[in-house]
Amino acid sequence: MCGFVGVFDLNKVPINLGCLCKMRDMIIHRGPDDEGIYIDHNLGLGFRRLSIIDVELGHQPMTTVDGRYTIVFNGEIYNYVELRTYLVRSGVSFKTESDTEVLLHLFAQKGKDCLSLLNGMFAFAIWDKEKRELFIARDRMGIKPLYYYADHERFIFASEIKAIIADRTIRREPNYPAILDYLSFMYIPGDKTFFKGIHKLMPGHYAIVGENKPLQIEQYWDITFNYAEKTEKQFVEELRSVIDDAVRIHLRSDVPVGCHLSGGLDSSTVTCLAAKHLQKPFKTFSGKFTEDEFYDETKYAKVVSKAANTTYLETVPSKSFFQKSLHKLVWHMDEPCVGPGIIPQYAVCQLAAKNVKVALGGQGGDEIFGGYPRYFFTYEKSTGFTKSINTQQAIEQSLLKKLANKFVFVKGYMKQHGIKTTIEKIRKNLMEHNNGTCSFEDVWRKYSSSFANASSVFSETLRTQLAGYNPDEAFFQFIRKDVTDDIFDKMLYHDMKAYLPGLLQVEDRMSMAVSLESRVPMLDYRIVELAATIPPHMKVKGLEPKYIFKKAIEGIIPNEILHRKDKKGFPTPINVWFEEDKEFVADILLDKNAKQRSLFDDKQIEKLIASSSAYSWALWSMINIEMWFKIFIDEDPRYVDSDGKAREEVARR
Template structure:
């Protein structure tokens, strides 16, 4: 687990010299505190005599082959060089195959298998990998740079093509170290951020800077950049299976996925929230560990609606793990400036706060942790899937969305409770009259379109392009045409929310503390299997995750499957009315607020006032505005 960066250029004026490459690699030292490496060659030439310069930079967190596997690494004749961030879980099988075909290995690490596989089959090699990764390969023979990102987007990779120089890195701050790259904010990205609480791929907050989408490869050759997928699946295809067949196959796949992710030469543990997904992953890991108790870690809050640690302790006792609990207090958001620096661009998922602390405290005990991320998206676990399913049934039975006076519920006051009936009813009834994809966006978005229209200044509106942020989600939604509404929603989350939000959140928070987090649910074999399942095996009668219970119900307490679902958020709404009220006024309502050119002050004041008077719960909206304000102060000069 590491950080990578580098560049390719033709013009000598765009050369990346050793001091600049060091700045780029030092910017991500937290991702790899154990070692660093650099390789620069300013005299590469292609078959037509064209000149190229190449720089590869690397920071290492040692997990496998701790003493060896230094990077950048090269093949036997030095014709191919690579920097690599991540883990290849099937590297032993690949190595056996490659040694059989005559390749000589200089290390015991997983990365060298990628290098030799690329020699044999070129960019088709990435489809052979089971892992999480961001990879950069310089191919001297073809004078080309190849960038690749894992299928699900667990590892990030950014790039920018400015003139005839391509720069890349594991985090945006690598690119920000290069003059002339991160210069201009993209207004569309702000609009997208307020919609989704993240900036979706392939865009970033900076104009001209891109995220490589999950499952894609970028090839920079002869001055041209081509980005294309190397992996995909057809979400319209449903494979008929009996429950028994599905249970058996899921048991095989997930057990093998956990087995592969237990490979480590350093201490390993598991996040344990007390929810279904992390409990199952921990149970499978403990079964494979045998009598040696696995280390488990959970984090909670002093407000009961947000605290799951009692359930985590119950599971830990049931499994016999060595368990530790941590707690986040209201002053825990004092790390907001650290979050803004590490996440590089505005990222508004408030669960980054507990993820940050959980990663920090877990790293004190282990270097690798398993996580249950992906279970909700793969096996229909979110409450919003039930809301969407219910809205479809209601509209079929009678036109509830046309009922006179239904809009009056929007005037009802909210309260501090995370799961208040009024709050849920508001969101449900506001969306029920919309088409399915728009209806689903309504339950996802932070600022609805009407609120963004009120919030934006006239000057900012004029700077926005004609694209609607909804187009990102709509394009993904349409890929699963013909499937039931729950499958379409969960597949959409799998291809949008999962890589853009959850994977980003976990990667940045964990790597900020040099902790490697492995997510067995996101093995591509499990993902493809789950996407192909008939919905009745996962979701029925307003209940989700049925197949998980059928396959693994005997491994953890039954109460974990039947208890009310809780998210991994923080009680930000309550804290903004009490402990954190001064922070809101001192930032969002300050005379020198950086959001002023974008948002109407009177609208921001209204949101703050309504929230404090408990007329409406704007907690997550205020959090996203606060994040944006802090980001502008820190990154926008």
């Protein structure tokens, strides 16, 4: 796991070594073990390494013996052992045991077609000295990040945006449409970022740019829902085998490995299978909050730890930890994304990094197999308007079960969002149900919105910046793509393409902030492709969340975990913290700089702060946006040092 940056001057101007080194070292947290630079006149590559595979010899940038190809690579190729064997048989000689060299030789042999052979998480760039062309690519699911800036003079790319803007000639301008996307959904669909002119290379895509070739971006992989004619038993057996093998190859490492453990289905499965393959004690890392028993799932994590015979380690982040860490979280994230779960995730990663260099987690299972309540609420409201393969299953589901599931969801929602917000949401749902006017897209949009009335807090300044932009265009692009006729799988496809990349951004940044490699075996592409062949009426039989996945892991995890009904997803008590310290919120949203910026209406903010426990998620969104401006646009010395890096401490007024 590492970080890289590259500069390609299309006007053939020589690379500035000092600037390239500064850009590279802006992301030293991604790779404190080693560093490297490669310059070929107008092409420069910078690299920071966290040594995981072939610790001694895996130095980067790495160049082929003939000098033609040079690579910088962030991630892991889990099937590198098998690929290496294939390459050796075809006559390739290796100098190292690293997966980087395997990838380099595979590209030299097959070019872009090598991507279909890779099983891993990756972002990489390869310079072809002979053709004077640059090739960059990102893994199928977007586990590893890759950003770029392009104009008529330069193509600049990096693992994190902060490395790109370390070049002071690049203007730091806010991208207001992306900001509205975040306010609306708490993630940004598509390739936009908070920085105008800086884009993400989308998951499953590659790009080529040359001295005489304009930037060309192509998609090399997508999810296709081609339902197979197999029995439930056949699907279960195949799925169990693939999940088991995914965990097995994700354990490949030359340094100590542990597991993130929440006590949910996915992390428990990964932990129990890791125990099976390692056959020796290893460490697991969990977190909780003490504000209320609702915020503590560790009783389940301890059940799994005992069953897997792991060394159980736990952290308890507090309000003080949150307040001291917020500016660092925003800095590491590059741009706001997803909810306050980043706080405990950062704390657990800190704990893990003190004990291991690699940690496996359960990210991705909900999006692949249908684990979120909003899928079922959307489906239930939409089946009267859109015919679906699951309709018969919806009819068969008992009213009692529906009510029980909804009660659990509403109880949890109320804990996180407050009574007022919950009551208002229920009231709106009842009104819409009675009116009977909701289409599938209407309902999906509603259940995917994080701040439904965001425009109510906009200032005239922000309204002007957003004039003519409709976030629904970006939001509906994946729902409307012709990948399946079934609305349930349409929702899964949307989340795998739009929501999951946001979660993976958090996964990457919070682990890399503490120089920890985080692996997500549930996102092995073989699992994703297999799940896409399972018809929804088997995948969530009887509208049971993750039904087929649960059948596949029966006997692998403890029954107490398998039959859990209180899914929580690491809830964070920001509503409690904001209520206890309203001054902290006001210091960010109503200070001099915020008022001069005038993104939000001050009077509306004051009202939200006065009822902070009821509007905690809305405040969370605005706090993250304002803190982003303070750090990256203002470069406020209260939060960042003169070198552009986050301050270790911020003095409260």
